Amino acid sequence: xxxxxHTQPSTISPTARPVAVAFEHVTKQxxxxxxxxxxxxxxxxxxxxxxxxxxxxxxxTSINLTLGLLDPTGxxxxxxxxxxxxxxxxxxVGALLQTSGLPVTARVGELVAFVRRLYPEPLxxxxxxxxxxxxxxxxxxxxxxxxxxAQRLRFAMAIAGDPxxxxxxxxxxxxxxxxxxxxxxxxxxxxxxxxxxxxxxHYLDEADDAAERIVVLDHGRVVADGSARSxxxxxxxxxxxxxxxTASPEVVAAIKAIPGVSGVDVAGERLAVATKDAxxxxxxxxxxGLRIRDLEIQGAGLEDAFIALTSSAxxxx
Amino acid sequence: MTALTSGSHRLQATVQATxxxxxxxxxxxxxxxxxxxxxxxxxxxxxxxxxxxxxxxxQFGNDERAFVMVSMAxxxxxxxxxxxxxxxxxxxxxxxxxxxxxTPMPALGYVTTKLVTAYLAAIPAIVLVMLAALTANQVTxxxxxxxxxxxxxxxxxxxxxxxxxxxxxxxxxxxxxxVFTISFVGLAVLGGLWAPISxxxxxxxxxARMLPSFHFAxxxxxxxxxxxPDASDALALLAYGLVFVAIVAWRYxxxxxLGR
Numbered sequence: 001x002x003x004x005x006h007t008q009p010s011t012i013s014p015t016a017r018p019v020a021v022a023f024e025h026v027t028k029q030x031x032x033x034x035x036x037x038x039x040x041x042x043x044x045x046x047x048x049x050x051x052x053x054x055x056x057x058x059x060x061t062s063i064n065l066t067l068g069l070l071d072p073t074g075x076x077x078x079x080x081x082x083x084x085x086x087x088x089x090x091x092x093v094g095a096l097l098q099t100s101g102l103p104v105t106a107r108v109g110e111l112v113a114f115v116r117r118l119y120p121e122p123l124x125x126x127x128x129x130x131x132x133x134x135x136x137x138x139x140x141x142x143x144x145x146x147x148x149x150a151q152r153l154r155f156a157m158a159i160a161g162d163p164x165x166x167x168x169x170x171x172x173x174x175x176x177x178x179x180x181x182x183x184x185x186x187x188x189x190x191x192x193x194x195x196x197x198x199x200x201x202h203y204l205d206e207a208d209d210a211a212e213r214i215v216v217l218d219h220g221r222v223v224a225d226g227s228a229r230s231x232x233x234x235x236x237x238x239x240x241x242x243x244x245x246t247a248s249p250e251v252v253a254a255i256k257a258i259p260g261v262s263g264v265d266v267a268g269e270r271l272a273v274a275t276k277d278a279x280x281x282x283x284x285x286x287x288x289g290l291r292i293r294d295l296e297i298q299g300a301g302l303e304d305a306f307i308a309l310t311s312s313a314x315x316x317x
Numbered sequence: 318m319t320a321l322t323s324g325s326h327r328l329q330a331t332v333q334a335t336x337x338x339x340x341x342x343x344x345x346x347x348x349x350x351x352x353x354x355x356x357x358x359x360x361x362x363x364x365x366x367x368x369x370x371x372x373x374x375x376q377f378g379n380d381e382r383a384f385v386m387v388s389m390a391x392x393x394x395x396x397x398x399x400x401x402x403x404x405x406x407x408x409x410x411x412x413x414x415x416x417x418x419x420t421p422m423p424a425l426g427y428v429t430t431k432l433v434t435a436y437l438a439a440i441p442a443i444v445l446v447m448l449a450a451l452t453a454n455q456v457t458x459x460x461x462x463x464x465x466x467x468x469x470x471x472x473x474x475x476x477x478x479x480x481x482x483x484x485x486x487x488x489x490x491x492x493x494x495x496v497f498t499i500s501f502v503g504l505a506v507l508g509g510l511w512a513p514i515s516x517x518x519x520x521x522x523x524x525a526r527m528l529p530s531f532h533f534a535x536x537x538x539x540x541x542x543x544x545x546p547d548a549s550d551a552l553a554l555l556a557y558g559l560v561f562v563a564i565v566a567w568r569y570x571x572x573x574x575l576g577r
Contacts, residue, residue, distance in 0.1 A: 101411020
């Protein structure tokens, strides 16, 4: 039915590979501020993608564009092959927005039941409560929820309609580590059913754990796009860790001066040396007669990769 | 799919979404203590205060008690409907309306629900002041007069529901609170709900007769007097109602474009 109504060249034809989200040369400006600059991304159906970047990188702007809450200044955005607002109207999309207000004096169960009724084929009430961990909170007025519980309620509203495409804008913001882990278990279980998920986060471990693909945004540009492994591989840093009880400032300075060392982190007697060539650094440490113990060599975490990627992309930094 | 069936499909979706939203909003609004004070406690308390305590040493007769009943029922209905301004502005500021925009609910469903909920809040205010008149103040009126006062006041409250939603759509949360208070108190006092317009100086009285609150209460006073409704009151309220609905429709369109 709707294919006939679309004349835009970017509309996905039925024979093409189905695409959940398509950005083509998207630019978004607020006055003089450029929030997104010529961004092109395609997210195929069924993929779990993390949008990763510091505050102000353009993550929320991207999500709001795919939901039709914003219109692009230039380029085109298609959601499930449709104009974003049309896609929302079909009831095939769910979204958890960053810090969206909840209507006070409504109870958790009432709110979830209401959102369910807006969708043509929603999940069963009990399934929504179970998946979002709200089973015991059904009777609670929303204004008495903790920050983490409120996020669970927002997640419940996002999944209530049994959507094929889900947007989660910083879903675990304001949660402690334990709650975050439990919450991500629930999100992963939901995602495992072949849904397409785009989530924004500045928690790097979340992107690494939950997403099969990571798009790194910085200052409104895509600075990296690939699997977590491929993004880490772009930065060859290794971290050499060891214990050195006699690490005086002079010794630390000497280690910093070893060729190929990009940084030294001291935590009590424990030192962490970042370098591109771990072997050469260890050789030098022994050559200087330092009595190092508990030697460890690790690949850099995503966080290190991330810092390297974003700082290299920004000439001003 | 033809434009016609697509149009009727959209209408059906709007009606269904509005029904679902009303099911959430009505019980939720009944639990709102602030609104309960505004719509029930204050009008009834002021009614009893004005007719039994602050009477200037005069014993109020049946006519005065019935007259003030209409005034205070109108006062409560205006407060109840206008207070939608604060709730709408709060929901726009907090981002709840954004959350609704990422569901399939048509934005018109939100506006309709807010108008209906704002309007429904007026009914308990009217009923309870009338009940206080009947029980505590032993006001006696012919049954048809009771009924026509209720009908006049409950229909006359309609434009104020639109004004409340309009204020909530035009102003942000902190300003809307102030605009609500000023327009509520201003409309009540200047419309002659606290002291009859006959006690006003001439210039003020002329202005007061143009206010929607005066026309609203006058519908009730005319019903109390036993005559039919004054056509000028009905027309004035209709005109005000259309202006307020136009403001809501305009802000709704602006909101559509800005995505909030």
